[in-house]
Amino acid sequence: MAVGVRKTTFDEFFDNRKALIYKYQKGDLTKKEFIEEHYYFITRLNLKPFQRIDSFEKGIYNYQYYNAVAKYNTLRVRDKKLIEKHPDLVREIENKIKYHYHKKDESIIKLLRYLNYEDIEAYYIKSKSEYLNNKLIEIVLLDYDDVILHTINTGIVDELKREGVFKDVRKRSKIDNYVNKKY
Incomplete structure (x- = not known):
């Protein structure tokens, strides 16, 4: 990247994703750690999903956003202490998982249609x-x-x-x- 050229949020997102994939493939991250790191990064970006998919980048971001949140919450509901102490919270998280997987699927359709x-x-x-x-x-x-x-x-x-x-x-x-x- 040229000096003085600012990275876009999408550049940052794709660079981080590529780095996490590389670390996972090398064995430096477990699948659980990969999911957690990806979720934490997306959270730090503070970029909500897009309403309209009018670019490849927006479509992939939405897919990754919803997928990361669903997978991270799947990790959370496997916590035995949480299950024992807060069954209502577990049901709430399970509903979030379903919602985010549904939104991920909507993102897939929107992206595929955008790509014709x-x-x-x-x-x-x-x-x-x-x-x-x-x-x-x-x-x-x-x-x-x-x-x-x-x-x-x-x-x-x-x-x-x-x-x-x-x-x-x-x-x-x-x-x-x-x-x-x-x-």
Whole structure:
């Protein structure tokens, strides 16, 4: 970057994401630590999701924002002390998780529509999870490095099929060591 050129929030977001992925791939972060660090970074950015998706960056940010919040809260509801002492709070957090995964799926649809479903590949991935097997799909944005989205939303599968970009096959995930690692 040239001297005197200020980094945008998106530059900061994508640089941090790339650094976290690198640390995870090297083994410097566990999946749990990756999720926590990503969530803390997004929180520090203090940038709320965008109402309109009129750029790739906004679409990816929204997807990552909602996904990070949902995953972080999933970590929270596994806390045995929290479950024992505050069952009402656990139910509230579980509702937040559902809400954020729903918003993540809305972000996927908005981004795919913005991209006109061009240069996209989608398929089911092989999962070690009994629950996710034959449900979890991977959406690869071929024009962008390392942009892989995941969902179990059947409405998204239907739309991908209508657009002719969904292959009804099961493949190994491009990020299998992350997707199939428990946290």
